[in-house]
Amino acid sequence: IQDFSPSFSFNRVETEVPTESPTSIPLSNTKGMDVKHEGSLKGDTNKLLQTESFKRGNALIVNVHITHHAGTTICHMMSNTMEAPDFACTISKNETGEQFTLQKRDSLREHPWSHQFTAVNVEIVLPFYQFVTWDYTEEYPALQETNWEYDHLVSMIVMKHPIDRFLSGGKCGDSPDFERFQQLIPGDPTNETQDVYWEYANSNCADNYALRVLSNSSTCVDGANTTFQCLEGAKELLKRFTFILDAACLAESMKALSEELDLDLDMNQIADFNSKRTKVSARARIGNDTLYEYLENRFKRDIELYEWSKSRSIVRC
Numbered sequence: 001i002q003d004f005s006p007s008f009s010f011n012r013v014e015t016e017v018p019t020e021s022p023t024s025i026p027l028s029n030t031k032g033m034d035v036k037h038e039g040s041l042k043g044d045t046n047k048l049l050q051t052e053s054f055k056r057g058n059a060l061i062v063n064v065h066i067t068h069h070a071g072t073t074i075c076h077m078m079s080n081t082m083e084a085p086d087f088a089c090t091i092s093k094n095e096t097g098e099q100f101t102l103q104k105r106d107s108l109r110e111h112p113w114s115h116q117f118t119a120v121n122v123e124i125v126l127p128f129y130q131f132v133t134w135d136y137t138e139e140y141p142a143l144q145e146t147n148w149e150y151d152h153l154v155s156m157i158v159m160k161h162p163i164d165r166f167l168s169g170g171k172c173g174d175s176p177d178f179e180r181f182q183q184l185i186p187g188d189p190t191n192e193t194q195d196v197y198w199e200y201a202n203s204n205c206a207d208n209y210a211l212r213v214l215s216n217s218s219t220c221v222d223g224a225n226t227t228f229q230c231l232e233g234a235k236e237l238l239k240r241f242t243f244i245l246d247a248a249c250l251a252e253s254m255k256a257l258s259e260e261l262d263l264d265l266d267m268n269q270i271a272d273f274n275s276k277r278t279k280v281s282a283r284a285r286i287g288n289d290t291l292y293e294y295l296e297n298r299f300k301r302d303i304e305l306y307e308w309s310k311s312r313s314i315v316r317c
Contacts, residue, residue, distance in 0.1 A: 041260070047242050050154045054130075055262050059152040060122045061131045063089070064143065066210045068168035069158040070247055075133055077254060081264050082130040089133040091125070111141075118147035126152075137205075140218035144233075148240040156257070157238070159210070159309040160247035162302040163282040163295050166206055181205075188285045197286075201295055208302040214238065226301040234305050244309050249317030256314045 041047045053059035061078070065071035075089035085091050091108045111134045113121045125132065148155050167188060181200050189197045200206055212221045216233030220226060238244060243260070245253035251270045258265040286292045296303065310316060 046149055049151050050242050053152050054154050059154050060126050061154045063133045064157040065133050065135045066213050067137045068165050069160045078131045084131040112143045112146040114145050115147040118150050122152050136213045144216050155241040156243040157241050158245045158247050159306050161306050162299040211302040211305050223298045231301045244313045246313040253315045
């Protein structure tokens with residue numbers, strides 16, 4: 001049997017894992033919101049080991065990015081403080097031989113990494129990058145296969161309310177319907193675009209978008225008929241990630257992440273992002289209660305997943 005364990009030596013720290021940690025650290029610049037850093041790693045020995053490994057330069061951060069879940073913002077902030085691939089923080093076909101051989105580059109681009117190859121691929125990437133993004137549209141990628149428990153892999157994901165995501169520019173991301181919907185409905189709904197918004201609301205690409213990426217089945221998403229088991233499968237995956245961030249208070253979440261990992265993030269960038277946060281509700285932006293309530297019903301499992309994820313987010317807002 002071939003041994004796929006890493007050939008390099010990590011400086012594993014045999015320290016006593018803290019049993020006590022702050023559970024409620026108020027954050028600044030949160031006027032109008034009850035935002036608290038909840039000490040999300042308390043009692044989780046494996047995730048504490050992952051963060052300690054990163055602090056000592058022995059772990060890779062992977063951001064699982066669902067389209068329109070702040071991927072550009074996260075990439076920009078993280079790449080300003082650590083090494084990351086140039087193109088959207090993703091290992092792309094344009095990576096040069098200076099980083100990886102052609103064979104290794106193509107292997108690394110194919111993600112999610114299997115459980116068997118997670119440690120091997122971290123070993124390959126870590127000398128060059130400390131942060132990478134795995135970018136997903138609405139397809140089913142089988143993320144459950146990756147060894148998210150690996151001590152030298154720190155995982156993070158930003159969760160966003162499904163109806164807020166539905167209204168994001170770019171609509172269906174890289175799906176076949178992207179170009180059409182992007183041209184026909186470049187902005188929020190108007191009287192002139194109500195019909196095409198209804199078409200968009202009923203499209204396959206908009207159907208429980210994030211849930212389809214995170215579920216444990218490629219066939220369980222089916223609008224309002226999406227199963228409870230589909231939701232539970234996605235929850236089990238999210239439990240394995242080191243950090244969950246909430247897009248509703250992303251600036252505060254990034255500040256908390258910076259504290260957890262001893263990052264030197266630009267606080268001015270965080271404050272700037274905070275100032276640009278949309279103040280208008282999704283219902284008001286849609287301007288049609290019938291359409292809004294239809295979306296609530298069709299995306300109900302995706303919404304349930306988002307609401308559940310808030311209880312496990314690094315910051316609760």
